[in-house]
Amino acid sequence: MSKPKILVARAVFPEVIARLEAHFEVESNPSDETWSKAELIARLQGKEGAFTTGGDRIDAEVLAACPQLRICANMAVGYNNFDIAAMTAAGVLATNAPDVLTETTADFGFALLMATARRITESEHYLRAGKWTKWSYDMFAGSDIHGTTLGILGMGRIGQGIARRGAHGFGMKVIYHNRSRLDAALEAECKAGYVGKDELLKTADHLVLVLPYSPESHHTIGAAELALMKPTATLVNIARGGIVDDAALAAALRNKTIAAAGLDVFEGEPTLHPELLTVPNVVLTPHIASATIPARLAMARLAADNLIGFFKENKPLTPLNPAVLAIK
Secondary structure, three states: OOOOEEEEOOOOOHHHHHHHHOOOEEEOOOOOOOOOHHHHHHHHOOOOEEEEOOOOOEOHHHHHHOOOOOEEEEOOOOOOOEOHHHHHHOOOEEEOOOOOOHHHHHHHHHHHHHHHHOOHHHHHHHHHOOOOOOOOOOOOOOOOOOOOEEEEEOOOHHHHHHHHHHHHHHOOEEEEEOOOOOOHHHHHHHOEEEOOHHHHHHHOOEEEEOOOOOHHHOOOEOHHHHHHOOOOOEEEEOOOOOOEOHHHHHHHHHOOOOOEEEEOOOOOOOOOOHHHHOOOOEEEOOOOOOOOHHHHHHHHHHHHHHHHHHHHHOOOOOEOOHHHHHOO
């Protein structure tokens, strides 16, 4: 009996490829090329499954050109690269990789918050440029983290992880806004209080964005929202590009509407809005919040397990549109 054919769209750990090859006929991408949509469609011909990353867009056009495709397994918790409605209509299962990167991403979110508040990147650039010749009382004086108010927009698992770090590790007052309020036990665990969005923006000393991207959440933070924030506040985005209007944020940073920002995600990444590269009060990282070897390996293994579970028993571990599984 022939093995199902799958495409691994980006380079991934060799041991994960070996595991997949035990179950499938695999076309991989060891050179880690970034394919255009036309190239992705060409590679998907004859494939029943795909191992994808957040940069591989699966939409109605791709699905129409690849009618044999049955599953796309994302090596990411986010899945805004998937048109879930179109995939469901085409009978194609979508899966993601939640939970395995929660604590790693929360660690990074807090690291980015600290680097932003304490002006670490800005001061390192100053030092490397040979500008440090003396001490002064206000040299790169940033803002405290301990004892301040931490605001979290999007209180899923990662948001809760950041809340716990702030409340239990740094004695921060934690407030949050979410589509739905957490139950009392979770709020108590996180020492977090629910507030409206405007109150969150006005009150937080440090605001961290952890909400999923959707058309409804596009530009959740724009010029109007930034204007509500304290001029001493910092903003950290580890959610998705498009949650923040990057042009409005660059203007707010230049005008000191807010003190500083830390960004791991961007609109149109890997391209950045050019103005973000001209303001000093921003920390920029290239979408690496989950970038530890254990976390990335766990993400890849879960994506592989979803493919194997689907083809072996019609039981993927983390389906996003499980109604597809009932289609025979």
